[in-house]
Amino acid sequence: MSVDPAKDAAGRAAAALVEDGMRLGLGTGSTVDRFLVALAERGLDVAGVPTSRATEQRCAELGVRLLHPAEVAQLDLVVDGADELTSDLVLTKGGGGALLREKVVAAMGARFVVIATVDKLVPRLGDTFAVPVEVVPFALAPVRRELEQEGLEVRERTHADGASYRTDNGNAILDVRLDGGLEDPEQADVWLTMLPGVVTSGIFTDLATDALLGAADGRVETLSRPVR
Numbered sequence: 001m002s003v004d005p006a007k008d009a010a011g012r013a014a015a016a017l018v019e020d021g022m023r024l025g026l027g028t029g030s031t032v033d034r035f036l037v038a039l040a041e042r043g044l045d046v047a048g049v050p051t052s053r054a055t056e057q058r059c060a061e062l063g064v065r066l067l068h069p070a071e072v073a074q075l076d077l078v079v080d081g082a083d084e085l086t087s088d089l090v091l092t093k094g095g096g097g098a099l100l101r102e103k104v105v106a107a108m109g110a111r112f113v114v115i116a117t118v119d120k121l122v123p124r125l126g127d128t129f130a131v132p133v134e135v136v137p138f139a140l141a142p143v144r145r146e147l148e149q150e151g152l153e154v155r156e157r158t159h160a161d162g163a164s165y166r167t168d169n170g171n172a173i174l175d176v177r178l179d180g181g182l183e184d185p186e187q188a189d190v191w192l193t194m195l196p197g198v199v200t201s202g203i204f205t206d207l208a209t210d211a212l213l214g215a216a217d218g219r220v221e222t223l224s225r226p227v228r
Contacts, residue, residue: 003034010115010214011035014079015042017113023072024048025105026064027080028055028098031115031214035079036062049075051105052098053168069104078109082116082211083202084129089114089211089225090185092125094132094202097157097167103200106207114211118221121213124181125203130155131182131192132202133174137164139197140172146195153177171199 011034018024018039026036026048032055039046040062047065049072050056059066080102084092091114093099106112122128130153135143140156147154157165157173165173182188182203189203211223 004030004117005218006117006214006216007031008034008214009218009220010117010212012038013212013214013220014113014115015039017077018042018044018046020044020046022046022076023067023074025075025078025080025109025112026050026055026059027078027102027105028052028096029081031081031117032079033058035115036064040064049105049108051080051101052096054096069108072108075105075109076111078106078112079115080106080112082114082120082204082208084120084122084125085114085116085208085211086122086125087223089208089223090125091204091208092129092131092202093204094134094173095129097132097165097173099132099202100134100167100169100171100200103204103207106204111210112208114208116211116213118213118215124183125185126176126178126188127181130175130177131188132157133176133192134167134169134171134199134201135174136197136199137170137172140174143195143197144174147174147176151178153179169199
């Protein structure tokens with residue numbers, strides 16, 4: 001299987017931040033997979049809380065020890081990907097369907113490092129890449145109506161065969177976008193999550209502390225969240 005050099009560069013840069021004895025948050029996705037491979041190669045005494053069943057399985061294959069959230073109050077370092085991010089480290093996550101567990105784990109981290117490729121950096125979220133919204137199945141129709149009444153383009157996520165998509169938590173996902181993107185992602189996140197039936201949104205604000213953005217030539221650009 002070919003390896004994307006940009007993803008590999010970002011993953012390896014994140015793995016270099018890990019120190020022996022750390023308790024980690026382990027994200028989900030193809031860039032995180034490169035981080036897990038590089039982490040396993042280092043042979044450190046670490047353990048991590050996975051954000052999806054897919055990550056659990058990959059860690060078992062690589063020999064990375066796992067933790068349950070009940071076993072640790074705070075994680076030293078969380079490493080996860082992003083579907084889009086802005087220069088002030090506001091993120092869209094959930095393309096892989098793990099947004100709820102990813103947000104829980106991100107909030108547990110003393111440091112949350114995002115790994116992605118340089119093309120994921122955008123001026124505004126929610127235009128080119130839809131924002132995932134996790135919804136309990138019972139509330140799908142009412143939530144969809146609310147979103148569409150606000151002028152949002154809404155699509156229920158399904159599998160390739162048309163079957164309803166369900167997260168690891170048994171919930172549905174509505175993928176939402178707005179022409180021109182979200183003017184105020186933080187406000188949008190609050191509004192979305194207050195809708196009855198919505199579990200969480202894929203907008204991550206005030207969580208990421210740093211980002212490592214890999215390029216095709218192996219360079220890695222580092223971004224840090226501005227101090228407010």
